[in-house]
Amino acid sequence: MSLRHALLALLDAGPMTGYELAKQFDTSVAYVWNAPHSQIYPELRRLEALGMVVAEDLPRGTHGVKRAYSLTTDGAAELVRWVVEVETPARPRDAAYLKATYYEYGSFDDARRQFREHRDHYRLLQDHWQRHVTQLERRETVLLRQRLALADEAARSAIAAYKVHTYEGLVERAKAEVAWAERGLDLVDRLQRDTVVAHDEPTARPHVALGTTGPPLGR
Amino acid sequence: MSLRHALLALLDAGPMTGYELAKQFDTSVAYVWNAPHSQIYPELRRLEALGMVVAEDLPRGTHGVKRAYSLTTDGAAELVRWVVEVETPARPRDAAYLKATYYEYGSFDDARRQFREHRDHYRLLQDHWQRHVTQLERRETVLLRQRLALADEAARSAIAAYKVHTYEGLVERAKAEVAWAERGLDLVDRLQRDTVVAHDEPTARPHVALGTTGPPLGR
DNA sequence: TTACTCATGTAAGTAGTTACATGATTCC
């Protein structure tokens, strides 16, 4: 249940509305944890019911109202509890790698397309993450500044350093994915050189048991 | 919806019962995609209803029956369609990295514990994946042998090579995670050297807005 | 007879996705 804790952590930088929180999930936090507003608003209501945040109704314009949420001591305690807690890691579930295991069902060109998409995707992510590292190092992000302004002198370097370390790790991860995809492209070239299969023909076909054409009942 | 396709791919090696499929998810496939039997049995029934697999009732012992599933042509077509399709990558959702962004809420010792757990976890995974690579290279896994036996001469090297490449990628990934955790441990040492904070004291504390101790209404 | 593996399910709950829905404010 990390959405909850991501929200609590964001609110530690200061009161925010659901809309502002959702924007954070679209920008800075987005590349570590992603959540749509349809998940955020109900979760804020739950956190409020649990006493972990309090909402203040703020006027906007003449008729409008918005709700700014802030951390309570209970919310702060839950945030600390979560950070200290050692969780059992989530079970692996990687659609791209699962699929890569079965690229032989497509043609060499199909495999190449997949690897290229993978490479391009992680190049973009690498760029995003790298940018974020730079911003953190220069203390350019609003959220980090707010956190640093509220923090003890002694804590400041650690607050920034952990964030930099995390995003640097993500940059390394992205680089590894790009390298994997590039090695994949080389592999496809090698496989094709060693075979007579046309570049746009499936390399292998699934094996269907005889007489199992599926029920003629229609589906 | 990769569970479906993982099942179809596994069934391409030959007919299997739900139980046998679940075992595959506990062993070989487990470190790429994981699914409990409570998810597998209903999905097999759905695939049957869609005509993508057919079930055969096999006797076991004197009274027992078991259902062995095999691919239909529709199932095989769906498998190929999935492999060729380019999917939009899943939104990032990494609980460990999200938490690492906020290690300052714990003590230096807490951060060290987290990094050590991370390192140890990925060392184990690296080992599992490395073993699997070796087994694939030696053609020792049952599933791979069955696939190779059914396949064209020309396709054989590709079938094995894609799998080896995938698991080698996972090994690299695990190494990167171990390295990240080790750099994290170094970082904690450096941070501690530069500070007066005791090793078991929180580095920073969440900032609670004044007067927001939570509703006294109880929760 | 006891313990283990084989075998197949259901049920309740949580988390996440996608789409629908509405209205105010601000800036051009």
Next chain:
DNA sequence: GGAATCATGTAACTACTTACATGAGTAA
């Protein structure tokens, strides 16, 4: 007046988790 942004929700659905439930077969 219209478009973009601010702002807050609901509803239906899918995927996954955890726990409950049951029973046959096999080997010590």
